[in-house]
Amino acid sequence: MLAAAVVAGSTTFNLGSAIWQFVVAVFMGVLIGVLFGAAMHQLRMRSDDPVITGTFGLLAPFGAYAIAEELGGSGVLAVVAMGLFVGFNAPRTSYTTRQQEAPLWLSADFLLESFVFAYIGLQLPRVVSELNDGEVGPVIGLSGVVLLVVLLVRPLFVYPANAWGQWWTRMRLRKWEQMKLRGASAPVSRTRRGREELTDQQLRQRLSETKLSWRDNAVISWAGMRGVVTLATALAASDLARLDERAAHALVVVAFVVTVGTLLLQGLTLPWVIRWLKVIDGSEAQEDARQMAAVRERSREAGKAYLRDKRTEWAQERGEGALREFDLFAKRLVRVELDAETAQIDLQQPRMTQDDLMAMSKGWLAVRRQLLLEERDAGNLSEEVMHELITAIDAEELALDTRVATRGQSRP
Structure with a gap:
């Protein structure tokens, strides 16, 4: 009955034309989505203002959908492709962007899904009655x-x-x-x-x-x-x-x-x-724990390699006598990696400026975050474990910035 109705709804049906329309819809939809996703990713990489990135993040899907539909593509596929591209590259953006957008998109997802289901539910009686x-x-x-x-x-x-x-x-x-x-x-x-x-x-x-x-x-x-x-x-x-x-x-x-x-x-x-x-099967949890322990060990080694390079630069710039303060602070960074919940970065090291301490701490976090992305891309780390560890690093960076801002405001 539905087939007859569908045939009656169109003048003629051409299989080749239908297949071509399907191919164009898929290709153009994915292409437009990837282009919008790449543009959105570049904006997120160049702007640290979560208000700007959040606003464009809310508006860009509508633009991708409209342009894809205008060019004969699938607007739905365009939005999905854009979301996949932006989501995959989200760990490369600033931590403030991720922390601001997470509750925003959860709320938007809940509201939009509720609206669509409610709209379809309200429309169904009218559709059946007609x-x-x-x-x-x-x-x-x-x-x-x-x-x-x-x-x-x-x-x-x-x-x-x-x-x-x-x-x-x-x-x-x-x-x-x-x-x-x-x-x-x-x-x-x-x-x-x-x-x-x-x-x-x-x-x-x-x-x-x-x-x-x-x-x-x-x-x-x-x-x-x-x-x-x-x-x-x-x-x-x-x-x-x-x-x-x-x-x-x-x-x-x-x-x-x-x-x-x-x-x-x-x-x-x-x-x-x-x-x-x-x-x-408890093996998945065991595998996640194994991956987490292994990547933390590699992260620690990468962090130590970063500190060794910085130590050499520090000695060349300030002399061998300034290495004592550097080594003390480096040990504190390693303790943060070993026990992120209890260890704290001391920003009141003697004879080290706050800018130097912040630069070292930020570089330490950036090296660990980059290692997680490389392990994810190499297939050695699942997406779930990577996001869990990225969230922990983001929390460390937030605590660091909050501590600096609090001490800056407390100064006369």
Whole structure:
């Protein structure tokens, strides 16, 4: 019934034209989003004013959406691509920008999602009432069929995809073993940005995909809740395809049923499914703890290398006699790294200016932050652990700036 309505809503249907429109929508949407994201990232890197970056951050998605739609692209994909680009590079900006934007975007996300769901919910009765009496039942039935198809398509993709990944892993490991026997170089670089060579175990781990049981794949298959993007896409698709009012209303009803159905059915039962299948593994927490301990050790070594370089510069500029004060302050910085909760940076070192102390402290934090980004980009650190450690460094820098500002205000 819906197919007939969709066909009736358009004069002719051309498969080649539809595919071309889809390709253009995806390409232009992603391209515009990346361009806007790059421009926004440059603004965030050059401006430390959180008011300016926050304001442009709120306005830029509307511009990306409008321009992408005007050029025949997908405005939704443009906004998503922009968000991914800015979010991935967010740790490279100043800590004040991140701390100011985090609550702003959480509030905006909550308000926008609430508004969209409320708007669709208020619109649904009118959409249903405008359908003809003979169309309500078939559209509701079609919505149920589509919901069932959505529930079935995901496991039909997840299980074969996992099998393909495991097969491809075995092929890569077999090729690697053969190259080792021939004495050739491994298909993965053995060095990591100039550091020590990777061991065979580390290389094997990089070449391997995570092994998932059928229970793991079942949970992944069931965690396919649809959200506000589905509703927004349904509204945009009706305009893009130039459907008539009846077909557009039917599309909105189907999207609403699929979204609410998956949220209520899968969302409410997902914790129960996880417990029933006993997909509870503490190895993830152990792996996060291992990564955190390892990166903290590398961070400490990188910080010490930075202090050694600064010590040489300090001796050249001020003489060997000034190294005592430098060494005392360097030890305090190392203690901050070892125990960030209890250690404090002393800004009242004798015979060292506050500018010197601030420059050393800021450089120490910058070296540690840069190391986290390199470990993330090299695949040695998960995004979650990286953000947790970045947040801790941001807290140290905030405490440092707050202490300096407080002491500056207390002076007569």
